[in-house]
Amino acid sequence: MEDLLLTPGQYARLYNGLRATLQLLGQAFVLGIFLSLVVGVGRLSERKWVRAISFGFVEFARGISSIILLFILVIAIPILLGDIFPWVLGQPVIVMASIALGVNMGGYGAEIIRGSIVAIPKGQTEATIALNLNPTQRLRYVILPQAMRIILPPMGNLTIEILKGTALVAVAGGYDMMREVRNMEASMLAEGVIGVTALFVNALIIYFIVAQVINALFRFGERALDRRFEQREGRSAIPLSVAQPGGN
């Protein structure tokens, strides 16, 4: 059994890789959530063409594997569209990889959001119509806050899936923690240093910890949401003394 502890220098390199992985994950997450919301709501639009485009996006984003999407964005898009949109040429791999993972997340996330919205009883929407809320207000104040309880658990799992997906960026020539591990492995093998197993075990533990932190954050969100369904206390309560019954 090798010693599982790495040297401080090795941990510093892993830390650099981890930062790149988290940046990639963060960017993909923001794009993924945005696309999930827009497309998930679009799937239920009254306009047929909005529904059609949204459906097309979901089918595309879920049907294509993330590794292919990654290669398309990192390699094919710059070649195909570089002349028309010079912007894509100058982009670091991490930006294109974030877009690929974000689109991937958006496809699955949209279905989570659509499913959660249709799970809210129809009477809730009818009450918002009777109160004359406009469609955006209906979603924002009544439907989505309730749908969030349904959305959060699968969205947490999806985020962890995307974390796993970030490791693919190394294959497409991008830099992340997995790339750093590979680099370190290569130099260790070249120098004949032992401890490659320890290196991979450490990387695995770090991925595991990140996944647990994501889990905990989503759990925290769930508990915060659950509190909305409970009695208002403290600062969020309204003082009962302001009531002046019978104003007329």
Added chain:
Amino acid sequence: MNAPDTTSAVDISPKGAASVRMRAVDKSFGSLTVLSELDLDVEPGERVVIIGPSGSGKTTILRVTMTLERIDAGTIQVGGQHLYHEETATGALKPASEKHIRNVRSNIGMVFQHFNLFPHMSAIENVMLAPVKVHGTPRQEAQQLGMELLAKVGMVEHANHTPGQLSGGQKQRVAIARALATQPSVMLFDEVTSALDPELVGEVLNVLRDIAEEGKTTMMLVTHEMGFAREIADRVLMFDSGRMIEEGPPSELLSNPQHERTRSFLGAVAEH
């Protein structure tokens, strides 16, 4: 706090009771015709109770008035304004835009059989939502109005409670306060006591009685509470298979029905 009371963006002071006028209204669900050629007039401030057997279209009448279902043909006017149509320069009618419908809809409020309170909002938050978000009433003012309405329905102590903590009767009283918060000219009540345990029916009927006595709103109620109908209705309409087969003041229609269907229906209800 000490803002002048002219800051309210939209006037939600009582607009006063409005009339409801239906002409040749048709409504089908697939091959099932629920309303056909329905004409119905409700005067401003009138309290009309709609009765009839299950499936006779009572709920549908209220739902098309609240725009929860669209009509297939005919016209509905609320307070003299067309709900589903706009008048062109030549006086002809064309289908209304969503904006127009929203405008006219602001005069109408509805209370549902199953309350439909928002479970993630406290009682007062339920009541304040429309004034703050739809009418632009400042929060402080909306809170004051909301607490007055909760006081009116006897629910002040429960202002900070969420629907999950309330009994059916309490939920329905909050739902009534929520509907009143938009100051509707016409209020629709669809069997608002049917989902309640018998001992909770009275507290909700008391609130309806208060609204009726104030006389600021036109009320259209679907109910099986014949004693209550007799007490507050100006007019009772008997429906069967989507048609109004008999109407009259409660003293006449409920005591001395002319139509055989009305007689058998009232007999069946009385046996409960």
